Amino acid sequence: MKTKKHGTSAEFTGMPESIIRPAAFYSCKRADRLEVGTGEHLAEMRTAIDDLVRAAGLTLFGSSVERYSDEAKHGYTYLAWIGESAIDVHTWPEYGSAIVNTHLCNITHVNDAKVTKFFAGVQKFFKSKKPVVAEPAHLALKG
Numbered sequence: 001m002k003t004k005k006h007g008t009s010a011e012f013t014g015m016p017e018s019i020i021r022p023a024a025f026y027s028c029k030r031a032d033r034l035e036v037g038t039g040e041h042l043a044e045m046r047t048a049i050d051d052l053v054r055a056a057g058l059t060l061f062g063s064s065v066e067r068y069s070d071e072a073k074h075g076y077t078y079l080a081w082i083g084e085s086a087i088d089v090h091t092w093p094e095y096g097s098a099i100v101n102t103h104l105c106n107i108t109h110v111n112d113a114k115v116t117k118f119f120a121g122v123q124k125f126f127k128s129k130k131p132v133v134a135e136p137a138h139l140a141l142k143g
Contacts, residue, residue, distance in 0.1 A: 016107040018085065021136040023119050025098045025128035033126055034093035036067040036076050049078050049089060052125060056118035058111075059083030084111050089122070098126050107141070 028034055036042055046065040053060045063080040075091035085103040092098070100122055104111040115136075123131045 016105070016141045018103065018105050018139045018141060019112070019115075019136045020139070021102045021104075021115055021134060023100045023102075023122070023131060023133040025100065025123060025126050025131050026096065027129035028096045028098060029127035029129065030125070031093050031096065034075055034091040034096070034098060035072060036069075036074050037072050042067060042076060045076065046078060048125065049122075050080070052118060052121040053080050053082060053087060055121055057114045058087075058118065084114070087118070098122070098128070105141070112136075 032041075033045060033048075037045075042065050046063055050060055050063050053063075059082050061081045061083065063078065065076050065078050067076045068074055073093060075093050077091075078087075078089040080087040082104075085105050087103070088101050090099045100119070102115050102118065104115060106112075119131070119133055122128075
């Protein structure tokens, strides 16, 4: 995956930190996985993305999927509450893309490898031919 730098990112100071890392998955070949489809299909997408979160070694507490219309060809947003913080996935089937944001806390562990594994799973899930992962923003939890 290509990594592009967006904005600035602080150096890790050794202090507990929160890391925000966005990624874009373009040229997705699985349009069916980007679309709302039926209510049953949308529930399947939630379960499938839940599985990607767990496979990356992240602690899933709960998730939800919201659609923006009743149109089957429109996109959806997936939200996950994880022990390490949160993840959101936004799909745009009309553009063949998905945008993913991870917000992970490095308090007792460094979770960077889990994010990398999660993004690899997302790329495979949507069959993205052009993934772009931004540089992480490291934010200290205390000043």
